[in-house]
Amino acid sequence: MKKIKSILCAVVAFSVVSLFADHHLPSLEGVWHGAGTLPDGGGISETTLTIKKESGKLSAVSVNAEGEARSIDRIKVNGVALEIEIDVGQGDQRGIIGVKAKLDDKGVLNGKWYIRGNDGTEYALENWQAVRALSPDLAGSWNIVAKTEEGDKEHQVDFTKSGSGFDASVKFESGRAEFTKAKVDKNKLRLELPYGEGQIKVEALYRSENRLVGKWVLFNSSNQE
Secondary structure (H helix, E strand, C coil): CHHHHHHCCCCCEEECCCCCCCCCCCCCCEEEEEEEECHHHCCEEEEEEEEEEECCEEEEEEEECCCCEEECCEEEEECCEEEEEEEEEECCEEEEEEEEEEECCCCEEEEEEEEEECCCCEEEEEEEEEEECCHHHHCEEEEEEEEECCEEEEEEEEEEEECCEEEEEEEECCEEEECCEEEEECCEEEEEEEECCEEEEEEEEEEECCEEEEEEEEECCCCCC
């Protein structure tokens, strides 16, 4: 049993050595998957938002579901609060599309998007949220901290880009094992690792920069937990 528990340290939490200290505010720079509720039950509008800083100045680009890119006219970050605005319209009919959101303790930007005329009239105010994109940051080596009844166990997982996805392997004292599945969906990571006649399944969320948090579960050959 002791040996099994040691090998099963295939992941409850991933974190790289360079994690920021708890008292440091996380950066909002990076790629985000955003989703806004459309008015009158019109569904969901999805966008990809890229925020970066160059020479001390923030900029952002939004790409819609059709692949059309648009630079953000104004962006403001105050701690974990984000405000962005885009000027829209033509001639005398002009206004603003904007977002105001705040990063919660689960790493999700939650807030509202709005349409407002230049005269201040508000034409829309709907829910908006965004999650940090994992795919651009995943490739490389990650330290695993796995919770067990015997305390924390540490191992290393390596991710390499493979076509449109990733390959992954974990390093143990006894050698290296290959994951049969390494799937990324926005901020979610799913892994599968063979173990005996069963397998270990891992699910984790990209909660903040360089930090994945989730759980591992062992399944037997009948796929029972």
